[in-house]
Amino acid sequence: MKKYLLTKLSACLLLLAMLAACKKQDDYKKFVEGGEISYTGKIDSVKILSGHNRVLINGLFLADPKVTSLKIYWNNYKDSVTVPVTRTQTVDTLSYFVENLTEGVQNFVMYTFDNDGNRSVPVYKTGRVYGDRYITSLSNRPISSALTGSDGVTRIDWLGMDRLTGVFATEVEYTNTSNQTVTVRTPIDSTKTILPNFKTSSDIRYRTLFLPDTISIDTFRTEFVTRYVPQFINQDVTSIYLKNTGSPFNVGAYDGRRWGTVADWTSNAGAKNISGGYGGYEYRGGVGVLSFEAGWGLPALNNGLIYQTITLPAGIYKFVLNDVDQNSGGSRFIAVAEGNTLPNVSDITSSSIAFANISAKELNFTLTEQKTVSLGFGVTIDASGQYIKIKSVRLYKQSYQ
Template identity: 50%
Template sequence: MKNNILSRLFKQPRLLLLAMMTISLASCEKADKYKEFVKDGEISYIGKLDSVKVYSGKNRVMIKGMITSDPKIVECRVFWNNKKDSLVIPVTKEMIADTIHRFVNIATEGFQNFVIYTYDAAGNRSIPVNTSGRTYGSRYQAGLTNRDITAAKTDETTGITTVDWLGMDRLTGVFATDITYTKLNNQSATVRIPIDSSRIALKDFKYGSTINYKTLFLPDTISVDTFYSAVSTRQIVAPAFLKINVTNTYLKNAGGNFSRSSWDNSRWGLVADWTTSAGAKNVNNTYGSYEFRNGSGMISFEAGWGLPGITDALIYQTVSLPAGTYSFEANGLDQNAGGTRYIAVGAGSSLPLVANIPTAAIKYGILNPQPATATVKLEFTLTQTTQVSIGFAATMAANGYYTKIGNVRLYTIQNL
């Protein structure tokens, strides 16, 4: 086919001339267009911003990118809002081949498209880098709610204030709650509670004061700004008194599972760190204040079932206590009715004898109230530092009477 066309052209000189003129005119037209395009010189492209990433923020974004190793770059420009807004970032020699981070303030909330160019000193620019990011503002802020408190109280036995929190939907971006409170020394403190934690314990909270709290949000995983809910305030009512456990401060071998200083390798013994009077040693005149019972050591009074009765059986510890109000408690009690049994505190290095306790003791109570209870408490007050003997006393006939004590506790009582 091609050969036929050429043959016809050469046989018809006029057609050949016309074809040659057409080709020549087309070539000239292309050349003129090229000259017009490069009339100011050859096109000069420079390196573009590389590895660009846009991080969201509050009424702003952060743009991160690598300045390429092109030494001609002197400036970077970021355009948005259909190129109506822009930011100029001067580029120094020290920034070449390095990563830049720049914040771009944007009033409009929502998604934004960005076009980024780099320029040389002559105004030549790179090919465009197109990217996008998102800003958050008042509309997002208005939808944030504070985390709710389910309970807040000060424990009267420890002085520790606990605050319990409801959970929240993690899809909201919530990640923590900050609480600010007043400490016992009247100084302010702020602590952060992760959203996965449902309770916080404040050991130094000023009783009866308030906490202020706000919840923290990140709207997405690449946000550079944290958003906060409005601040809420919660009054935490102080208890009427504090009951602080000081057992380990003043008493030894307080149970459960009392240890023994000696025993018969079977059941009976002497409880360690406690004074056992002769009247309490009714097991072969040797043992009697300790019993190994159901796999655990207990303080014990027992009369009957083959054991003689006990008279002025005293089991106590002698300690020095500062001025204050105290509660001495016997717990895990197993006992029946009969005889005379006291829980008591007396001044000096010994408990009074059983008959003298009602008149000589600083304070006393019935050890075996009826009906029987698992705990018996004795509250007493000292006006100055005092040496006291604190414990138990009993006189019981051999009629199958007994008292077993699982543990003891000593508390200070502080009125608030």
């Protein structure tokens, strides 16, 4: 009897479980009325590249062949665009510009859809947009100097810039000697720009280029600035201020054979190391040259000074030696000093307005006001066979045009 009651109880419990299961199935049917939920495959590998009031959205459509469109939302779902999608048998790519965006950080939400209106799970991405606020913060790269030198080369020297602005280059437009417009781009790492065949004494236009970040699709530029580029010229003023400048040099006192003094130049006792009070002039190869020589029977030449004293107006000057023949050794200076004499050779480096080694073949100096100066040579050489022979000299006043 007891066994019968347990069997009956078990049967009742089984019936109740079956009824409960049927009720749960009926509850599930409420959520799938009209069919089961279907999701499309989402867009994959999304990247958003920054730009000027726009972004570029790149992505991939992978496995789902049913995708027919992509909808992109931004501005808290207030703005959107639908992009048609045509699937192929392979991986398909998206490259889409979203235009007319507000400057700043933008949040994007993306869904794919099929023809039945089924959509994917959302994809969230953030992008940055640059606009007028960024542009107004930009400035042109400053120029240190821009000129056409006396050698005919037009050169721009640039100052540095803060790299955090995204600056990467500067563009220069100019007119060449064929009246063609030429554009030269100079990287920010370069401190100078050479303008080949520049039309002298004309204008350049320049602007600076920026990329605000490493993924920017747009280059930002400052407005063009126009600047006049002067020509640096050498005006030959030799005949105005100097006498007896060579090719050939004229002789003053002369031994009638080879040696003498240079006419119109002051020569001190140290320069006259040749018997008879001669020195500074040599008749060499049929031409008179300005000469310093010691050795081959001639004594050492100690503190030899040969110069002219002249009055020069304020300006930038270049004193040039032409056709110089010399060896090395001793102290050999070109110098200019205030007053009626050159300093002694031992004092030239400390007491001159400017000085250079004769081997440089030129001396550049600047006078800020009119001055009486002595311009010439200071030499000390020993009797080991040292010499300096100069065929001519020129004086140039340098100016901008």
